[in-house]
Amino acid sequence: MKLLYDIGLKAYGAAIALAAPFNEKAKLMQQGRERQFEKLKQAFEANQAQVAWFHCASLGEFEQGRPVMEAYKTEFPDHKILLTFFSPSGYEVRKNYTGADYIFYLPLDSAANAKRFLDITKPKIALFVKYEFWHYYLLELELRNIPVLSVSAIFRKDQVFFKSYGDFYRSILRRFTHIYTQNTSSLELLHTININNASIAGDTRFDRVLQTAASVKAIPLVEAFAAGKDVFMVGSSWPADMEVLLPLLRQHSSDLKFIIAPHEVNEASIQTLMQRLDKKDTIRFSQASEALVADYKVLVIDNIGMLSSLYSYGTYAYVGGAFGKGLHNTLEAAVFGLPLFFGPKYDKFQEAKDLVTLGCAFPVKDADELLQKFEQVFKVPGRHQSIADKEITYVKEQAGATARIMADIKSLFRQNK
Template sequence: MLYDLFIHLLGFLFRIASLFNAKARLWVAGRRNWRARYRSALLKLAAEKGEQSRILWVHAASLGEFEQGRPLIAAFRTRYPRWRIVLTFFSPSGFEVRKNYAHADLICYLPADTRRNACDFVEIVRPDIAVFVKYEFWSNYLHTLKDRQVPTFLVSALFRPEQPFFRWYGGFWRDMLDCFTQIFVQNTASESLLKAHGVSHVRRAGDTRVDRVLDIAAGAPENALVASFARTPEQPDIFVAGSTWESDESVLLPALSLHFSSGTAAHTWKLIIAPHEPGHAEKTARTVRQVFGFGE
C-alpha cells in the first residue's frame, strides 16, 4: 500500500535528518525500543491503579494541539480519577515541553503509523476510549481502533473544502472519517461541510482552546513585564502576533513599520511578537530593531 510505503519513507527521512537536526534526533530517540518501554510503564501503572482501571488515550500532534486537548484531559481526570490516561505526541515540540504533565499517567511519542506499530501499540495500551485532537489522521491507528471496536473521537476539528476529504481522489481520507465514533468540530462551516458529504456523526462543540485561554487568564500570576504592556489611555491599542515564523515576520514587520510611521499610530500602539521557536526570539528582536529603527 502506498500509504505504508510513505510512512516507512517518513521514518527513514527522520533518521537521516537526525544526523544534523536536534528535533529529528529527539523524534528518533523517543521512539527507540518503544514496545518494551511502554509495556513496562503500563504494567507499573496497572500495579498502582489496579488491573481493572480503564484507559483513556489522547493523541496530540504537538504543543498547540495539546493545549486544545488539555481542558478535556483535566476535566476527565477530575470526573474519573481511577482511569489511567495515556498522552501521546507526534512532535518533540509537544513532548519535550509537556512530558511531565500532571494529569496524564503515561506521556510518550506515538510510534510511526505502520500496520505493525499500530496493532502493537493498541495491543499494549488497550485503550477503552481514544481521542485525537484537531488534525490527527493516522490511517493504521484509526482502522485498528475501529476493528477492535474502541470508541474513538476527534475533537476541536476544523474542515475546509480544499482538504483531500472532499476531493474526487479523497476516498482514502474519507475512510478515516468513518473510523471515528463522533467528530466534534469548532464551527458551523465544518459541521455543514461534513454533513454535505454524508458524514452524519458530527457535532459542533466549539474550540477547546478557548476554555484553556480562559483558564490561563483566570489563574495568571502578577507579572510586571506583562503588566507594562497593558492598555493605557495614552496607548489603548495592542497588536499581538503569536507563533510567528521568519517568513511571517518578513511580511508583517515592514507592514507594521509603514503603518506606525504615519500619523500618531507609533505612539498609540504596543506590539507583542511571540516567535514559534523560542530560539528565534533574539533574531526577531534584532529584526524589529532594524525595521523600526530602534537602538539597542
C-alpha cells in the first residue's frame, strides 16, 4: 500500500503538470507551488515567534478550521499562524485571509518535501482539518515530537482505514497525537481498529456559523430586492440543481423572490445560468441598482464571499451539490432557521442527516418531489416556524467543539513546558 501511495502521488504531480496548459485548476496548483520552498524560506527567515500550522484541503475545511484558528490566535497572540491549502478552491479564495500570518499551498507529500517544509517553518503544533491524512508529513511531525491534531474528523466504514488491506493507512492515523471526531459513529469506527487516541469534540462549523450569524453583514441591495417578500434562497447550485429548481421557480414566481448563488461564478457559467431564466424577471447582482432591483423576481449572485450573509435574507433555502459529488454547507442556512431542500447525495454529511431526521430538511430526487415537499411546508400554517425553532435549537446544542479543542491544546502546552 505504501508503494501504491508513492506511485499515486508521483502520478498526481505529473498529471497536474500535464494538465496545467489546458485546465485552470491544474494551472493554479502548479503556479502556486513554483519556487515554493524559496518563498517559504524568505517568509520565515526573520521569524522568531512560535508557529501553529493549520492545514486545510480546500475552502470547506478552512471554514471548519477557522474557529479554532481564531480562538488560537486570541489565546496565543504572540504565536504566528501558518495556513496551508491543498486545493486552489481554498487557497485562491482565502490567500488574503487576515487571520493567518503565512498562507501557502502545501507542497506535495514526500519524505524530502516534509523534511524541508518543517525545517523552514518549525511549527510548535500542527492541526489538520477533517480529511487530511498525509503519510510523510505526519511521519516527520512524529519524528520531531511535534503534536499534531486532527480536527472535525469524520469516518465511514467504507474507507480504506477499515479494510483488511488498510494497515498502511491505519498507521497514518496512529501518528496523530489526538483525533477529534465529529460524531460517535466515527469514534466507534476508530475503536474497531484499535485507534484510541481519539475523542468526540463535534463539528467546529457549528461554532463558525453561530459566529457568522451574530455578526452578519447587511447587504442593502439584497434588502431592496426582497422588498419585504418571502425569499427562496438557492446556495452553491450546479446545473443539475437548476434542472430540479426551475419548475418551482416558475410556479412560485408570484409568491416568492428568488436569490440564486451558483457554485461557479465565472462568466461562462453565469451566462449559461442566465439563459435558463426569464430575462425580464432576472437581474445580476453586479448589474443591479438599489433603486430598481425590487422590480425583479430573480437575483443572480455573480461574485463570491456573500453566501453566508445572503442566507439571513432567506425564508426557505435550497443547498446545491447533492446531485453531484456531494452536498455543500447546509449549516450556513440552518443557523437562520430556514427549511432546507437538497438533492439525494447527502449521506456523508452528519448535520444533513440530523436535519432530515428532525424534519427540518427535505432531500428530493427530482423536480416533482421538490414541488411536493415545498408545498407541504409552504401551505401548512405554523410549519415554517416549527421547523425554524427546531433547527436553531439544534445548531446551538451542537456548538462547543472549538472550546473543547482549545482546552486540550492549552493542557498540552502546559504538559510540554
